[in-house]
Amino acid sequence: MQETNEYILITSAYNESNNIRHCIESVLRQSILPLEWIIIDNGSTDNTCKIIKTFLSSYPFIKIYYKPYEMYKVSGYHALINFYFGLSKVKSKAYKYLGNLDADIVIDNSNYYEYQMGKMNNDRKIGITTGVTYYYDNNGKKHLINHKPWHTTGALKFYRRDCFESLGKMSPDLGWDGADEMKAMSRGWKTITFYQLQVNHLGKIKALEREKNEIYYYNRGFSIFRRGYPIWYIIIKAFQTLKAHPSIFAVSLLKGYFKGFLSNQPNILTKKEIRFLRKFHLSRLLTG
Secondary structure, eight states: OOOSOOEEEEEEESSOTTTHHHHHHHHHTSSSOOSEEEEEEOSOSSSHHHHHHTTTTTOTTEEEEEOOOOOOSSTTHHHHHHHHHHHHTOOOSOOSEEEEOOTTEEEOOTTHHHHHHHHHHHOTTEEEEEEEEEEEOTTOOEEEEOOOTTOOOGGGOEEEHHHHHHTOOOOOOTTHHHHHHHHHHHTTOEEEEEEEEEEEETTHHHHHHHTSSHHHHHHHHHHHHHTTOOHHHHHHHHHHHHHHSOHHHHHHHHHHHHHHHHTTOOOSSOHHHHHHHHHHHHHHHHHO
């Protein structure tokens, strides 16, 4: 049984006044609290910062830092950039685990982090873990977002420190939370989703709305190329998109991929990591 607080958390918050209190309170209910929790106010114009500050005197492990808001050409870049910014503010040297936690997440399980640390302690090859998110639509219906068992969602990433540091500094990319898995697995680490650990993604509907445009799918296709996926993979993704969304989104996905191909964009994974990625997904395709 894990008994000590050997982990740190990093959260980036931008105009999350409706959600941040719920997020903080769900962490404070954890059976094991973090050594440090770095919360970044990313230039909020609402009461986000004010709400965070109400917790500081009672919980000194919570630290808030201000970082001006920046508009990035590709959505998703800010998540990784802010994570590294938060990591640079960590004072503790003793942590063994580190996690990213989005500011619009509410954790259901009080043993959420204890459980993951326990699993990692029992298996030294587990490098990245996560739970699963759900959300309620406007009609109150619950939707559980299931991932493949090896896929660990960016909003909840939890790393073994040794694994994280072995990956090297990752490049900002829309698909950074898929790139790190390939980097980790190519080095022999395990990446695991624990389906029994559920969290409420309060901002999921807004996130889904932001993705309903051609630019998002264009950037997604561009990201798929930058991570080194082969042409057969993007064609499959385009057909999958075509089944569920307007055809223009599938076209934009392909345009983004081939823009990267024709402009000879650099990959964010090494040649060895790309070989692993292609072999991994080809095996998935052949075995079903």
